[in-house]
Amino acid sequence: xxxxxxxxxxxxxxxxxxxxxxxxxxxxxxxxxxxxxxxxxxxxxxxxxxxxxxxxxxxxxxxxxxxxxxxxxxxxxx
Numbered sequence: 894x895x896x897x898x899x900x901x902x903x904x905x906x907x908x909x910x911x912x913x914x915x916x917x918x919x920x921x922x923x924x925x926x927x928x929x930x931x932x933x934x935x936x937x938x939x940x941x942x943x944x945x946x947x948x949x950x951x952x953x954x955x956x957x958x959x960x961x962x963x964x965x966x967x968x969x970x971x
Contacts, residue, residue, distance in 0.1 A: 899924045901964040903932060917968075922949035924966045925956045933959060 897919045899910045912919075912927060926943065929952075933941045941959065943952045956962070 896969045897924070898967045898969065899928065899964060900967070901928060902960075902962045903928070904960045905962075919966050919968065920949070921964055921966055922952045925952050925961060925964055928961050928964070929956060929959060932961070 894913050894915055895917065896911055896913050899912070899919075901908055901910070901924075910928065910931065929942060941955075943955045947955070956964070
């Protein structure tokens with residue numbers, strides 16, 4: 894199962910997150926969705942989460958508002 898390393902900045906701080914998924918690739922927008930859920934998933938205000946039907950551009954725009962930036966995804970086979 895592939896591991897994906899996500900390098901990004903959250904509130905201007907460099908961070909790294911590793912996830913394992915049963916899929917061959919992880920797009921930047923899907924990585925951003927995961928990061929938004931990671932950092933804001935327990936927020937009482939569900940308006941922070943992008944709509945399930947949001948386009949990739951809308952997800953990336955929401956990430957900017959939530960101070961998630963410079964997202965890079967690196968895949969590594971397990």
